[in-house]
Amino acid sequence: MSGSLAHELVHARHVLGGSSLADGGDRYNPRTGSGKEELRAVGLDKYRYSLTKKPSENSIRAEHGLPLRMKYRPHQ
Structure with a gap:
């Protein structure tokens, strides 16, 4: 399984x-809900x-x- 697929499946689990x-909010700001x-x-x-x-x-x-x-950034 790719890391990208795993990441999106975890989001789906949280939403469902x-x-x-x-x-x-800004997903790169760890103080927002999206971050x-x-x-x-x-x-x-x-x-x-x-x-x-x-x-x-x-x-x-x-x-x-x-x-x-080790950190959240797209394509990392």
Whole structure:
């Protein structure tokens, strides 16, 4: 599975579960809901799998032996 697909599937899980933090704000600003949603989807900072035990792009990358993303930026 690609990292991009994993990332979007995590967003879909949040939307379908009613827990998405996206608020239409700047997704690159970690203080907005949208920025927090991106950090959560990737699995960064307080949203790391080791802390939350919830699936993220990075937890899926780890399962597949892919390198983890260290920060949120498109095409990274």
